[in-house]
Amino acid sequence: MFEDLTDDELFAEVLQRRATGGVVGDALGALCERWARPARYVISKIQASYGRGSPADADELYQDAVGKFLDKGLDQFRGVSEQMPGRSASPKTFFLRIVKHVAIDFYRRQREDLAPAAADSEDAFEEPPAQVARAVESSRRREERSEAQELYWRAYERLQREHPKEAGAWDLYHHQDVEDHEECARRLNITVVNSYKRVSRAQAYLRLYLLDLQQEGGRE
Template identity: 80%
Template sequence: MYDQLTDDELFAEVARSRSAGEPFGGPLGALVQRWGRPARYVISKIQASYKRGSPADADELFQDAVGKFIDRGLEQFRGVSEQMPGKSASPKTFFLRIVKHVAIDFYRRQREDLAPAPSDPDDVMEEPPSEVARAVETARRTQERSEAQELYWAAFARLQEEHPKEAGAWDLYHHKDVEDHEECARLLNITVANSYKRVSRAQAYLRLYLLELRQAAEGKE
């Protein structure tokens, strides 16, 4: 019976039943089931970022996120976008943000638990040359990533100035928690086809800007 309802209509039914003290497990279950696939995609991105995790984690994290959505999210959701004031936010985007933070917290705790305990300074032995070389190489790569990020954000700032519509679509699709063109189009009040076009054009502009910025940087060296 819920298949014919949109996400917004289903969420409205959840809110109505909840405020009336009626059972709302049916519409809520149908709603989060729809969001299972994009939620697991968000979790996979976090797993890749932290270089840990397994498919089994995805089910557990998804269930944790559903629990938080029920416990606090239903009360906190206001339907207003935090990233784009004045724009409405969908319950799906709100839920996926919860999924993201649940996954980040989980793997951050894992990383902290696995970190070696600090050594007594008096017991620290001199590192062998191989370790020193590895540390130097790690530092070099870190600096390169930092420089690449600076170039990227400089290119994106230029995109925002010269092509604000394309920049807006790119920002939603790649920087925010919007994982598909349908949601991107809804937030921007455009067609799905236009969402694809804007993101594609933004990518082409960014490649050009990055190339120009790299050439300019190499010319200064």
């Protein structure tokens, strides 16, 4: 229902719904989905600069950024560029700035958690309890992300078996270097509308399959 709207028009729809107490989830989700690929590109650049990270990190950081955009970003956006005062800023640029800061904060914390302790006292090898707790938590999160990544690929394999058309669109849009739905539609020889629909259905199937896998794990 939002396919014919530009980013600015869709963002205006989100703000209007929010101002009147309406539901913004579907409109905001559609908007952020358009920005998912550039967001993951921003995250990949931050990962490269810190020399760490994985595809599972990118998904988690993207979702964190969407949450911050909803919780605080919608109220903070003023439409003015921070780098060039007097120039307008797009909501996409504002969102990608949130993505950048979320990724930087995440990997900065990781680097601090993994930094070696100073060896200039008798207690050099006794880390403070808070630092130990952070290191344990960081290790736990890495393990969870690894498990989540494994579950994702199992779910995707099921998608390929049961819904190959949706899997093909999802692969182009999320796994390969495809810029947008127009390019995705061109490669699949379908309409842009069908590209949106296939990617949307693929996302819904993947969520269902992931839920099934998580429930199977719980029963085990």
